[in-house]
Amino acid sequence: MRADPRALRFGAAITSLILAATLVTGSVWLLAFQAVAFALGVVWRSPYTMLFKAFVRSAPKHTEDARPPRFAQGVGLVFAVAGLAGYLAGITPLALAATAAALLAAFLNAAFGFCLGCETYLLIRRLLPAATTEVSQ
Amino acid sequence: MTGFWVALATLALATTIGVIRLRRDGRVRDGDGDRLSAADLGSVLGERATLVQFSTAFCQPCRATRRVLADVSALVPGVAHVEIDAESRLDLVRRLGIMRTPTVLVLDPAGAVVKKAAGQPRKADVLVALAAAMPEER
Known part of the structure; x- marks a missing residue:
């Protein structure tokens, strides 16, 4: 599966806006919307990508592997769900910290093209040695 | 508020x-005295130097890095390019303290890690690092 990097950057920019708006307004609904968007991104149905494709018809100059950004959407989903739990349970520090972490990653992707979620993959694998059986070489 | x-x-x-990150990404640093054998790599060392790349499936710049290193190893005789799937070699990842992919190591003919770069290195920087790893020509 290949991804259009322009659509991914666009999606990261919208995600940043929504997460920043969530922090400012404290709206659970905005964060719930973003959580759904993350979940759809994991199954390769990101609404932001669809929006981008509806308006931009030209083909990208190059495409990239779709697995890293999909994994990163999953990482985003984990933080969004944690943030939702925080807002709904009234645990404000959890709500703010989790939403801020997701905003940090989304903004780095939108502004600098760095995929923080993708890079956590190896760190998570380092921490979970026995998660899967390894095949050497 | x-x-x-x-x-x-x-x-x-x-x-x-x-x-x-923009300023540091792919910058080549000195190695910290680690050594890799052909058995560690699962492939023979290059005659003059070896470029070792750690990659994962969830890594965007790994492909571009692979291209850079393949170019360099084709350009400079006696230089081998070995790509290692970090996930299947977590033992090496821990031993070498690798935190990100791609990480590129430049080994001298004996397998000592002479240079190290986390992130996508530029071709010119790889060539300079190679010069440091290769023994003096006589």
Whole structure:
């Protein structure tokens, strides 16, 4: 599966806006919307990508592997769900910290093209040695 | 109101991290005295030097890095290019303290890690690093 990097950057920019708006307004609904968007991104149905494709018809100059950004959407989903739990349970520090972490990653992707979620993959694998059986070489 | 300040602080932090990363990404540093054998790599060492690349499936710049290293190893005789799937060699990843992919190691003919770069290195930087790893020509 290949991804259009322009659509991914666009999606990261919208995600940043929504997460920043969530922090400012404290709206659970905005964060719930973003959580759904993350979940759809994991199954390769990101609404932001669809929006981008509806308006931009030209083909990208190059495409990239779709697995890293999909994994990163999953990482985003984990933080969004944690943030939702925080807002709904009234645990404000959890709500703010989790939403801020997701905003940090989304903004780095939108502004600098760095995929923080993708890079956590190896760190998570380092921490979970026995998660899967390894095949050497 | 707290949320507003958290959002502002987060964006400032992200910008700082982004700028630092832009400047440091792929920069070649000196190795810290580790040594890799042909058995570690699962492939023979290059006659004059070896470029070792650690990659994962969830890594965007790994493909571009692979292209750079393949170019260099084709250009410079006696230089081998070995790509290692970090996930299937977590033993090496831990031993060498690798935190990100791609990480590129430049080995001398004996397998000593002479140079190390986290992130996608530029071709010119790889060539300079290779010169440091290769024994003097006589």
